[in-house]
Amino acid sequence: MAPLASTVADYDHTPTVRRITLTDIKESLADGLADYSRHMVFGLGFGLFYVAVGLVAIWACFEIGWGHMVFPALSGFLLFGPFAALGLYEISRREQDGEKIEGTEVILSFARHGGTQIALAAFLLLIATLGWEKISSLIYGLFYGMETIGLDTLVIDALTTWNGFLFAVTGIGFGAVIAGAIFACSVFALPMLLDRDVDVVTAAISSLRAVTGNPQVMLVWGVIVCGLTAIGMLAGFIGLAVVLPILGHATWHLYSRVLRDRRMA
Numbered sequence: 171m172a173p174l175a176s177t178v179a180d181y182d183h184t185p186t187v188r189r190i191t192l193t194d195i196k197e198s199l200a201d202g203l204a205d206y207s208r209h210m211v212f213g214l215g216f217g218l219f220y221v222a223v224g225l226v227a228i229w230a231c232f233e234i235g236w237g238h239m240v241f242p243a244l245s246g247f248l249l250f251g252p253f254a255a256l257g258l259y260e261i262s263r264r265e266q267d268g269e270k271i272e273g274t275e276v277i278l279s280f281a282r283h284g285g286t287q288i289a290l291a292a293f294l295l296l297i298a299t300l301g302w303e304k305i306s307s308l309i310y311g312l313f314y315g316m317e318t319i320g321l322d323t324l325v326i327d328a329l330t331t332w333n334g335f336l337f338a339v340t341g342i343g344f345g346a347v348i349a350g351a352i353f354a355c356s357v358f359a360l361p362m363l364l365d366r367d368v369d370v371v372t373a374a375i376s377s378l379r380a381v382t383g384n385p386q387v388m389l390v391w392g393v394i395v396c397g398l399t400a401i402g403m404l405a406g407f408i409g410l411a412v413v414l415p416i417l418g419h420a421t422w423h424l425y426s427r428v429l430r431d432r433r434m435a
Contacts, residue, residue, distance in 0.1 A: 185362075185376055185429050187383045194427045195391055202420025205262050206412075212276060216257055216418070217411030225407060241341075248399060249299050249352050251414070252360040253292045256280050258418030259361050259425075266426065283367040291356070291363055291370045298352050305344060313337040353392060354381040361425040380428045391424065 206213045260279035264271050280288050313333055327334030358377035362368060381388045395417055402409035 184372060184379075185366075187376070187380050188428050190384050190387050190424070190428050192387060192390060194424065195387065195394065198420045198423040198427065199394075199416070201423040202262070202416045202418070205258075205265055205419040205423075206416045208265070209261050209271060212257065212261055212271075212273075213415035213419075214411055216255070217413075217415045220251075220254060220414050221407050221410050224410065249302065249349060249356075250295050251418075252356045252421075253280075253288075253295055255414070255418035255421065256288070256360060256364060258415055259364050259422045262419045262422035263365060266423075279364060282364055287368070287370045287373070288360070288363050291360060291373070294370070295352070295356060298348075302345070302348050305348070306341065309337070309341050309344060313340075350392075354378050354388075357381065357388075357391075357421065358425045358429055361422050362429060365425075365430060376429055384428065 256279045257276045260276050260282070261271060263269075264275075280292070282288065313336065319327070324334070328338040329335075355374045355378050358380050359370070359373035362373040362376055363370065398413045398417060399410065402411075402413035
């Protein structure tokens with residue numbers, strides 16, 4: 171994995187971005203599965219927590235009559251995933267560095283390096299997620315006004331009417347752009363903030379550079395994440411209790427391959 175020519179070597183806190191291949195994705199997934207298998211109690215614990223939060227979000231949407239917000243709520247929940255996976259990153263970091271896996275340290279991983287920059291990253295992810303929810307509401311309002319319709323009706327409308335089709339295309343288009351931007355800036359930012367004592371701007375820029383420096387490979391990674399997550403949802407959401415922890419561990423190993431410099435960690 172050769173360093174990119176665009177690496178900013180004169181900025182001490184900016185790590186070298188390495189080129190990765192599809193083999194790195196395959197190996198990262200294998201390493202993630204191995205970490206999950208060795209520490210399944212932690213993985214299932216985190217995974218079931220994700221599932222519970224997701225189900226509560228869906229229940230809340232239906233309870234207040236916002237069935238049309240189910241998909242934006244779920245996508246927003248997934249956008250916040252990099253922060254939720256901190257404990258999984260910590261397990262993989264300790265496993266990789268030969269450190270003992272301490273339950274307290276894993277649970278309190280958000281406080282690593284003082285926790286200030288990690289907290290700021292979480293806040294920014296929350297703002298981005300809420301921003302996406304507002305944009306989703308605006309798009310819905312442009313096509314359907316103030317009228318609230320059920321999720322089943324909305325899906326049928328999207329499949330059988332021109333207005334519904336335009337609504338779906340617009341929502342998916344905006345969602346893809348926003349999710350892509352958040353993904354690029356956060357996918358490796360949270361692992362880096364856990365790994366090294368750097369500021370959130372440095373972590374976000376490093377993550378963005380890693381993604382733009384490996385566009386095809388990271389596009390494949392994004393598709394894999396979305397595909398496996400969708401499979402977990404179709405399996406009655408309980409599949410996410412396994413899928414999400416494995417993806418969390420695998421993300422750490424992919425970060426390690428593309429950005430981690432042991433000399434600077």
